[in-house]
Amino acid sequence: MKHLKRQTIPKNWPIPRKGTAFVVRPISGELPLLVVLRNMIKIAQNKKEVKKALHEKSILVNNKIAHEEKFGLDLFDTVSIIPSKKHYRIDLAENGKFKAVEIKEPEANKKVSKIIDKKILKKKQMQLNLRDGKNILTDIKCNVGDSALINFKDKKIEKCLELKEKANAIVFAGKHAGKKGIIEKLIIERKMAIMKVGEDKINVLIKQIMVIE
Numbered sequence: 001m002k003h004l005k006r007q008t009i010p011k012n013w014p015i016p017r018k019g020t021a022f023v024v025r026p027i028s029g030e031l032p033l034l035v036v037l038r039n040m041i042k043i044a045q046n047k048k049e050v051k052k053a054l055h056e057k058s059i060l061v062n063n064k065i066a067h068e069e070k071f072g073l074d075l076f077d078t079v080s081i082i083p084s085k086k087h088y089r090i091d092l093a094e095n096g097k098f099k100a101v102e103i104k105e106p107e108a109n110k111k112v113s114k115i116i117d118k119k120i121l122k123k124k125q126m127q128l129n130l131r132d133g134k135n136i137l138t139d140i141k142c143n144v145g146d147s148a149l150i151n152f153k154d155k156k157i158e159k160c161l162e163l164k165e166k167a168n169a170i171v172f173a174g175k176h177a178g179k180k181g182i183i184e185k186l187i188i189e190r191k192m193a194i195m196k197v198g199e200d201k202i203n204v205l206i207k208q209i210m211v212i213e
Helices: 033-040 047-055 105-109
Strands: 003-005 022-024 059-061 078-081 086-092 098-103 110-120 126-130 135-138 147-151 156-161 168-171 180-187 192-197 200-205 209-211
Touching: 022 033, 033 047, 033 059, 033 078, 033 086, 033 098, 078 105, 086 105, 105 110, 110 156, 110 209, 126 147, 135 147, 135 156, 168 192
Parallel strands: none
Antiparallel strands: 003 022, 059 078, 078 086, 086 098, 110 126, 110 147, 126 135, 147 156, 168 180, 168 209, 180 192, 192 200
8 A cells, every 4th residue: 555544653653643534655664754854854845845855856865865755764864955954863752753853964974773683694794684674794793782873975884882781772662762861771581671761760671772872
């Protein structure tokens, strides 16, 4: 199907459930570019204006020209508006909904993604499989559960952000989605983490957190 019924859209999309009957379905990813440009950044009022901007090659996603309004974005992907020279990162608000945060130009060339698997290929090259679906070859030592800081311009991993106590992290799924804090304790045998968020402490599954800078 090309569209989703508005009443069935994911809870983390920042759009009202009342309105037109259908909403565009993303091609892969979590959030369609149309929703980002029209509802979050608000550079367009409707689908026609979004398509016009894409036709004019005015939009970059992760430093590449975007062509399709159904293109799916993931957490920490970046969007650049060429005419206005403005740049945004897809983040999570504390209520668990996606939000677009304006960033500086150098930041638009980088993103953080969680490592969900890794493989050793021929010639002992390491391939990291990331949460956003990307696979990247690297010589940098990383483990599953860590995060990779990706540089879009150089098409490589700049560094590994280790999953460890005292690391900064975000909860990207579950009832605490959107919370950011410090990992206070990792309970590996239970696959749990205790995070300090402000003055509070929360228990979350390790698979639901991502280490950030």
